[in-house]
Amino acid sequence: MIQTTVLVIGGGATGAGIARDLALRGVDVTLVDRDGLDSGTTDRSHGLLHSGARYAETDRPSAEESIAENRILKEIAGEAVRETGGLFVQLGDDDPAYFDRKREACEDIGIPTEVIDGDEAKARAPGLPDDVERAFTVPDAITYPARLVAMNAADAREHGASIYPHAPVEEMTVENGRITSVSVGGMVNDEISAEYVVNAAGPWAGKIGAMAGVDINMFLSRGAMTAVEYDELDVVLNRAREPSNADIVVPHESEVILGTTSVPIDDPDDYDRDPAEIDELRTKSAELLPPVEDAPERRTWWGVRPLYAPDDGAGDGRDVSRDFFRLDHADDGVENFVSAVGGKLTTYRQMAESTSDLVAERLGVDAESTTAEQELIGADDPELLDAFVDEFSAAGIADADTVATADRLSPADD
Ligand SMILES: Cc1cc2nc3c(=O)[nH]c(=O)nc-3n(C[C@H](O)[C@H](O)[C@H](O)COP(=O)(O)OP(=O)(O)OC[C@H]3O[C@@H](n4cnc5c(N)ncnc54)[C@H](O)[C@@H]3O)c2cc1C
Numbered sequence: 001m002i003q004t005t006v007l008v009i010g011g012g013a014t015g016a017g018i019a020r021d022l023a024l025r026g027v028d029v030t031l032v033d034r035d036g037l038d039s040g041t042t043d044r045s046h047g048l049l050h051s052g053a054r055y056a057e058t059d060r061p062s063a064e065e066s067i068a069e070n071r072i073l074k075e076i077a078g079e080a081v082r083e084t085g086g087l088f089v090q091l092g093d094d095d096p097a098y099f100d101r102k103r104e105a106c107e108d109i110g111i112p113t114e115v116i117d118g119d120e121a122k123a124r125a126p127g128l129p130d131d132v133e134r135a136f137t138v139p140d141a142i143t144y145p146a147r148l149v150a151m152n153a154a155d156a157r158e159h160g161a162s163i164y165p166h167a168p169v170e171e172m173t174v175e176n177g178r179i180t181s182v183s184v185g186g187m188v189n190d191e192i193s194a195e196y197v198v199n200a201a202g203p204w205a206g207k208i209g210a211m212a213g214v215d216i217n218m219f220l221s222r223g224a225m226t227a228v229e230y231d232e233l234d235v236v237l238n239r240a241r242e243p244s245n246a247d248i249v250v251p252h253e254s255e256v257i258l259g260t261t262s263v264p265i266d267d268p269d270d271y272d273r274d275p276a277e278i279d280e281l282r283t284k285s286a287e288l289l290p291p292v293e294d295a296p297e298r299r300t301w302w303g304v305r306p307l308y309a310p311d312d313g314a315g316d317g318r319d320v321s322r323d324f325f326r327l328d329h330a331d332d333g334v335e336n337f338v339s340a341v342g343g344k345l346t347t348y349r350q351m352a353e354s355t356s357d358l359v360a361e362r363l364g365v366d367a368e369s370t371t372a373e374q375e376l377i378g379a380d381d382p383e384l385l386d387a388f389v390d391e392f393s394a395a396g397i398a399d400a401d402t403v404a405t406a407d408r409l410s411p412a413d414d
Pocket residue numbers: 009010011012013014015032033034035036037038039040041042043044045046047048049050167168169170200201202203204221222223224225259260302303304305306342343344345346347
């Protein structure tokens with residue numbers, strides 16, 4: 001039996017962020033992931049470090065959290081972030097009133113914008129179509145998920161945490177309203193006894209909750225992505241219209257990532273992948289950036305959003321809040337168990353801080369979170385970051401062109 005103070009289940013951005021936050025407060029933490037770290041949704045995102053503009057007029061809390069975290073991560077995450085800036089682009093058929101509404105909402109929240117005309121937009125993003133009416137700038141950036149996760153885990157370990165990739169949670173024992181032991185396979189192959197258990201299993205949070213007899217009303221939606229060759233874009237492109245499929249283009253050095261779609265699913269381990277979604281990504285993204293229509297494809301993949309909808313989400317899931325939720329399962333009769341669900345990659349640190357606040361309070365730990373001020377380990381050293389990625393089997397698909405390892409590209413995704 002392994003003893004630890006806190007067991008964190010899930011080594012995506014959220015779980016790695018929680019492990020780091022608690023370790024910096026001096027708490028003894030063990031993190032387990034069933035696969036390599038960064039093998040869930042974190043690795044399957046656009047890697048867009050949102051400025052919050054996308055949510056400004058519809059989901060103000062998410063927008064406020066995004067701009068706050070966007071600023072913090074630019075300070076602390078070094079080579080896991082690239083400051084590209086972003087544009088919201090209005091094309092000929094797009095509603096000008098929507099453009100104005102979104103920009104005003106951004107300004108109201110404190111997301112800085114600048115309106116530029118069509119010619120200036122084309123100068124900043126060569127390849128935009130002839131019918132660009134105008135654009136406004138936002139402080140979007142991009143992040144490399146594998147590096148971000150690996151550096152959080154390495155920082156946690158630096159402060160005493162134990163990190164176990166390839167260690168699936170298989171069962172839990174609940175006695176007298178407490179989780180008394182967690183059975184972990186793979187590299188651990190042992191029981192873990194923890195004073196407190198954190199469920200950071202992303203789209204699998206419902207399955208982990210069920211092991212402890214707790215219902216978590218997840219709203220899962222899949223999204224398709226495709227990376228194509230294109231080396232002339234250096235700024236994130238967003239279509240200035242109501243959110244729909246294929247309205248974001250994220251630049252990497254020699255490719256762009258086109259995304260995404262939103263289709264509700266039931267099981268994160270077993271869902272259809274419809275090739276028509278990839279075709280749609282191409283066609284619709286080409287309205288915003290015509291050269292991508294025929295650009296050679298590099299990779300395609302799907303991810304599952306771990307959204308939380310206590311009141312049953314509707315439609316394709318675009319209306320479900322991107323805010324994060326900290327579910328204290330003492331309210332469900334399991335007193336040493338919390339789940340961190342919803343949210344976005346952009347807000348992982350805040351989600352981790354909030355969850356760790358609850359855990360610290362329950363453990364009687366007074367230390368406060370310092371993750372917003374302390375630079376992450378290896379921030380200025382991309383080679384060290386990629387060594388952490390290797391060490392934690394965190395190499396993935398979303399940033400496979402940038403991060404110097406790519407050992408986990410599965411044929412099923414290509
Ligand atoms: C297509 C798509 C595009 C997106 N684009 C963006 C974007 O550009 N910007 C942004 O901010 N957000 C984006 N998001 C949202 C963002 O990616 C997620 O909200 C975030 O990455 C979730 O991180 P997480 O750590 O909570 O979950 P995950 O990354 O899924 O981590 C959960 C971990 O739990 C592990 N696990 C599961 N079961 C077990 C078990 N039994 N035992 C041990 N471990 C287990 C998994 O292996 C996994 O590593 C996107 C989402 C999708 C689907």
